[in-house]
Amino acid sequence: MKKGMKKGISSLIGLIMLLLLLSACALNSSGDDETKKSGQKTNDATVNKAEEKSYKATDLSALPDKTKARKDTFVAGISAPGGVFLPYFYENGWDGNATTPIFSPLVDLDKEGKPVPILADSWDTSKDQMTYTFNLRKNAKYSDGSPVTADDVAFTLTLLHDPAYNGYQDISLAAIKGGKEYKEGKAESIEGIKVLDEQRIEISTEKVNAKALLILGGQVLSKAYYGKDYEYGKLDYLKELYSKPLGAGPYVFSKYIPGQEIRYTANDNYYKGKPKTENLIYKIIDKATSLQQFETGELDYAGFPADDDTVGQLESLKFANVQVAPVNDYGLIYVNNTRPQFKDKEVRQALLYGMDRQKIVDVRFKGFGQVADVPVSPVSWAYNNEGVTQYEFDAGKAKKLLDKAGWKIGKNGIREKDGVQLKIRYLTADAEDAAIPIAKENYSDIGIKFEPEITDFNALVSKLTAKDYDFAAVSTSQILDPSDTVEELASNNPNNYVGYSNPKVDKLIQEGLGTLDIDKRKELYHELYKEFTQDPPYILIHYRQSARAISGQIEGLVPDNYTGIGSSLPNISIKK
Template sequence: MKKTSKWLLALMLVLLLVLAACSGGSDEETTADEPAEEGTEEGTEKDAGDEKSAEDGLVSIDDFAVDKTNSGEAIDGGTLNFGLVSDTVFEGLLHPVFYEGDPDYQVMKFFAEGLLSVDNNFNYTQDGAATWEVDEAGTTFTFTIGENVNWHDGQPVTAEDLAFAYEVIGHPEYTGIRYYAVENVVGIDEYNAGEADTISGIEIVDDKIIKITFKEANPSLLASGIWDDPLPKHIFKDIPVAEMAESDAVRVNPIGFGPFKVESIVPGESVTYTANEDYWLGAPKLDGITLKVVTPQTVVQALQTGEIDVAEPFPTAQYADAVDSLSNVEFLGQTDLAYSYIGFKLGKWDAEAGENVPDPDAKMADANLRKAMWYAVDNNAVGEQFYQGLRWAATTLIVPAFPDYHDATVEAPSYDPDEANKILDEAGYVDVDGDGLREDPDGEELVINFAAMSGDDTAEPVANYYIQAWKQVGLNVELVDGRLLEFNTFYDRVEADDEGIDIYSGAWGTGYDVDQNGLYGRAAGYNYPRYASEENDRLLEDGASEASMDVAHRQEVYKEWQQLMVDEVPVFPTLYRAEVVPVNERVTDWTIQWSLRDNAYHEVGVTQEEPVLP
């Protein structure tokens, strides 16, 4: 980053000029005052034939496929080289019960998988490692694990292993943040409080059959809302729960029942996998996979030289420059289950109570201040200038990839600095001393400390753009420690409610379940703003209730919730995302379909031993 800081600053200044031009409302430009252009099934993407896209070089996600085009027959064996794109090492929490960040997920996806499968609408199917039945009340599920589903050490995956995962997550000494995923199970509260030795809602019928009873019927129980990742009890049973996350069983010798086994790990840097010949869907075509961390700055070169065959997550900002030089790869793409956002620190996490506690005296407690900061930024221009249209201005916290629930009509703030100034003036944030920067309503100096994480070459200029945009409306926003923060450091400090952080820029992968309790519920560890309100409690409870088994009712609930988040602004979404994935031409049967991507790696092959070069 040091070597490129000068041109990044120049690029940022160019962007500021472009944004100033765009704000003039020219008929030839799509400004952030206008809704996102529609034209696809999900109503969010730009039409592939749109004249504006053809004139200004913006890219349409409609032009991408989700399945790799095979250029020949796969050979027997071979090794695939996977590039985990990150500017930092992966943390190494390599089990679903304990991991938190996407880099660790990227490492796990080749060897760890859940018992249940989903379709492209994220509803459970009967095609996974376990089948399921549900009673008429919709509260008791019976899961039958396949007889041929075994851990990598040869031990069978059992009903007791799945029950053990619930017991660990529900344990009072559990150090992870997945409790929200099991809190609907009957008896979990008593178990977590130490009032019971077992979870009464879990019944082990036999070695391969388990019944789990939930407190109430919930639409998410049929749509990716059941915890289905077992924990091998024969390995973890003698490890104290408080020490599990740091144990060798998680960090050094992790196992799963997926298509590949972990052979060796260079902590934070690389992983070597070998084929799991005993995989329940059949032996993989590949002999193995080698994963290595590559930086966003070197990923294109690594693809050009054949050092890696696949790169995920590929930095979309580099697509336009990379596509011409990477004639040896095919780019796959689709609308992502993810969004970027600006979060406001509004309280603290109470570990003893297990809930988020808002602080009415927090620096960012005034919703008017938060809303003005949303009006002050032009996210459409950011998406177009830095991501060639592969990211675009977001409006609500439910992404367009959930078309049944995303509310495209929500009245969200869009770029309007005049409105931002008006809101701030009326709320009492005025420039008292004439230096061009606003003081708080008490006339005291207002400095807003902004945490932003490092990443690809766009991270610094985008962060600086937001700082400059806020300065244009008189707000003094400064980077925490005067620099971008490394990924793990960033989330450690945000999660710990570091008092030096007032606002932060983050990103969420939403997962397959539209239920928002895991991110914004009162008891959610991932609720980093530490936001809570009675109305939020009511709507999130209703959205996950038996009444919401009626889709129309649930749609109305989440419509109200999306508007509540716009009104109260604990966070505001900045950009929706497309994901693009480059795949070397020698690779066969790579897919990014939601229904297949975690259960199809055994089908992946290569047509030749050496990578195809440009």
């Protein structure tokens, strides 16, 4: 998915991210989730990621007949779009994927996570790092031939400040000067937005924010098309345009057939030139049958969770190019720090030592995953596990820490303190959660009663919001920026669902956001990760891999961990 759901970038980690709600199977690099992305460069010196593998197509004559018959159409899978094809307004993550070919941003990220210009030809940042000047491409046009202008950028940012706007993008994070006053009806325009000329716009903010560039440089909406009926405080008129998108992306929306597919045609007016492949189809698929659909030629590209059977099956397809690589997310277990039994950090340390996380990862991923050690993916430029406590499974250490914290073995072998037994209620929406039998046995051995509760997603969300839980199984969506995975742990963050509080962490979170210096940010996040392992807010579980399969006749498709297949769309061609 492109930018997440309610309140966007800041809340992708937290309630919205849970259980891969925003996953988008075949469209991104992981094969089962895509959201907006961030980062700068992988720190190869400290990455300890699982081995990457690739298998090349060896016999294109083995291509399925359906694939061979496609001479000017590329087909990828999508799971369940809802039909709201307008950036900033959809609530279904699959709609985010569907808008990607239609709408281009000012700024996007390359395969290493570094910002690159798209509709913006370039940008400048002031010395105090609070004012951005975007220089738009002179040849940037919408699919109807009209030019992309600075007025369109100003309109888009103004729309996001409208009091009636309640979509996923929390524009307040960018802190544009005068934005709050406009939203509250105290000003008729936003002071910090200045259109310098048709191709240049200056945006002044009130504080330094390392993520501001991507927030300000998002997808651009045509003022002439989407703003012609705009009235302050009234946005319902846009609903009529949800199914009639107009953008400046590489493809033009053609038709949506609910339950079947979304069709696009190449944009003659795309600034890089008309895409090489005339037709694009996002075919609505069932994950359970997507492998079969790729094998029979119904799909040119598909992504899958990696396991021996799937990878082996894909490798056996002589017509497929296959990539097996780490994914830009991780899985964890929330620990409710507001519960009296979890307030002591030594108890939380014991809970880490006392759980055989390696066994959980082995059972679940069968060699295609690894135990997570810091709250960011190994593909991120911020990943650094040097000096970080690894918490390898050690029941003896767990027992000593629990004894030290005052939790003594009581009746029935369950630890007690002040007359209260140490019990853990574990919420999960996965009936086959590998952690259940393993954690139950591990914790029983050290005197903790582990009680799993399988629930549905909505019930889980409700309990997390109310902090009515002990443990809860969650997973991040695709990570935008290293700050996204830690911001929710700030003491004053309303999305702090684990109830964690650590003044040093609060300070490091703010410092990490408060500079655009990538090297300085690396240092700050490394220090933050070390602090987390001394005072763990939750239990990190896994990093995982995925498998991506590409039809051998497709050229120019290079999926990555930040843009999925989005950045490749203009370059895709079919071997003749």
